[in-house]
Amino acid sequence: MKRKKFVAGNWKMNLDLEGAKALATELNAHTGEFHCDVALFPSYVFLAEVQHTLKHSKIRLGAQNLSYSENGAYTGEVSASMLASIGMEYVLIGHSERREYLNEERDVLCLKLRLALKYGLKPIYCIGEPASVRNEGLHKEFVRDQMEDCLSDFTTEEISNITIAYEPIWAIGTGVTATTSQAQEMHEYIRQHLGDMYSEEIAQRMRILYGGSCKPDNAKELFLCPDVDGGLIGGASLKAADFLAIIEAAQ
Ligand code: PEP
Numbered sequence: 001m002k003r004k005k006f007v008a009g010n011w012k013m014n015l016d017l018e019g020a021k022a023l024a025t026e027l028n029a030h031t032g033e034f035h036c037d038v039a040l041f042p043s044y045v046f047l048a049e050v051q052h053t054l055k056h057s058k059i060r061l062g063a064q065n066l067s068y069s070e071n072g073a074y075t076g077e078v079s080a081s082m083l084a085s086i087g088m089e090y091v092l093i094g095h096s097e098r099r100e101y102l103n104e105e106r107d108v109l110c111l112k113l114r115l116a117l118k119y120g121l122k123p124i125y126c127i128g129e130p131a132s133v134r135n136e137g138l139h140k141e142f143v144r145d146q147m148e149d150c151l152s153d154f155t156t157e158e159i160s161n162i163t164i165a166y167e168p169i170w171a172i173g174t175g176v177t178a179t180t181s182q183a184q185e186m187h188e189y190i191r192q193h194l195g196d197m198y199s200e201e202i203a204q205r206m207r208i209l210y211g212g213s214c215k216p217d218n219a220k221e222l223f224l225c226p227d228v229d230g231g232l233i234g235g236a237s238l239k240a241a242d243f244l245a246i247i248e249a250a251q
Helices: 017-028 044-053 080-085 096-101 106-118 131-135 139-151 156-160 180-197 200-205 216-223 240-249
Strands: 006-010 037-041 060-063 090-093 122-127 163-166 208-210 230-233
Touching (some): 017 037, 017 044, 017 240, 044 060, 106 122, 122 139, 131 139, 139 180, 156 200, 180 208, 216 230, 230 240
Parallel strands (some): 006 037, 006 230, 037 060, 090 122, 122 163, 208 230
């Protein structure tokens, strides 16, 4: 099955309002050249302005996080329904930085996935092993557990709205990228396991993005791997020229 490539830019806690608008404006000027899906994940506080900048654009928008609670007295949190109400399409869930620094574990991530889907958001569920696990040769078991933790028991429609991002933690922000054979091996394994958990059809339809020091000079070879359907890009999404080169590499 042919899956359309997808390149997503996770801006993390970077840029200021002017920088966010300028980056969105520059990317938007090139959408005529895009033949893959592209989404941006600015900070919450810039979502409305970036959305305004991208009005009628092909570029999709998402949030970097959402609350595990539906509504109520959770000072500082942002709910799935709030994000849906301002027209967000995607949301990142399970990014390793939140797992590590904000102690987000299985129960919280499952609640977030359920709420995202309930309110019509499309989650990008991030999984990936730390270096110590890979060194022990347990990376497949580790991502299998992360999949089973949170991806079980969805309906066919629900699971079809989820994208997986395989992001080995040792590659995120380190400049060390997975080799094409490491990436392909893991993406193929994830797809096979989705087939075991759901069906071959769902596994073949699901887009699995690679994340971890993906740059203009390595994007093409990664995206040529048969089970790599695009990338979740951190650092390189903050420079228009780099991000555009990665988008170009995906088509
Ligand atoms: C990420 O944080 O999702 C990521 C892939 O970061 P980087 O591209 O900077 O490694």
